[in-house]
Amino acid sequence: MSEEMPTSEVTAPATSIDALRVMAHPARIRLYELLVHHGASTVSELARRSDLAIGSVSYHLSQLHKAGLVMEAAEEGTDRRQHWWKAVPGGLQWSPADFVDSPSHRRVSSLAQQMFSERRMERLTQWLHTWDQWPKEWLNAAVETDTSLELTPDELEEMAAELQSVVRRWSRRTPTGADSSRRRVFTMIHAFPLADDAAADHE
Incomplete structure (x- = not known):
């Protein structure tokens, strides 16, 4: 079994246990998705779209940045007061088999799988509740x-x-x-x- 969270441009994917540990958080999954779907965005844009406080968005972006999943995108804006971010090409790809030999890594992999599955179920539930509006x-x-x-x-x-x-x-x-x-x-x-x-x- 493998898991994948791709970006629109494919390069070398992030596969480290540290990247997986960082992504095993619903707010970070949401912010990462927003950067993939909408492209480079400011902290304030991400806060508005995610319904998170600006300080919380900045913290989660810093964690994603340390894991190599997002990068600063200063070239996107001319206003230095606006901090721009974008997803690192390549996304996050891994197989639980990569971490089966370590109990602590197994726990991280299980938590990440749970977080991603819950996010998928949220989307499916939303579709089931709104299909008749399409x-x-x-x-x-x-x-x-x-x-x-x-x-x-x-x-x-x-x-x-x-x-x-x-x-x-x-x-x-x-x-x-x-x-x-x-x-x-x-x-x-x-x-x-x-x-x-x-x-x-x-x-």
Whole structure:
């Protein structure tokens, strides 16, 4: 299993346990998402969009900066009183298998996975509460599907790579021309062995 929080420009991703530890916080996940989605932003803009106090935003940005996940973007503004930040290209990518040998690292990885999953569920819940406010073309285009598959670890890894490749290809696609119907679309894919199968293996 791997986790990924990409940026629009892909370079070397951040993978250190320190970066993961810093990101295992709902406010930092939110601020990082805002920088990815909106590009370089000032502290005051981020505070307004996140409903956080300016002092809190500055603190969380400093932690993200120490972890190599955000950088200052002084070139974006001419007013030196405004402090600009942007996401570091490459995002955050890791596999829990990278940290399985250390109990403390396992705890950090588990907490990060929990935080990211809760954020995904927040988005899904929001969609479920607001779907009827969207035009029919968006309702017809939205996808909700699940299935159970008989896979080996190698097959699951192969399938995951194919799915990630499709998502990355679309995320790198450059829109051509102005289109007023274009909206940001949240994509979530889950694939994992079933817990009851794991229990049966030990009977």
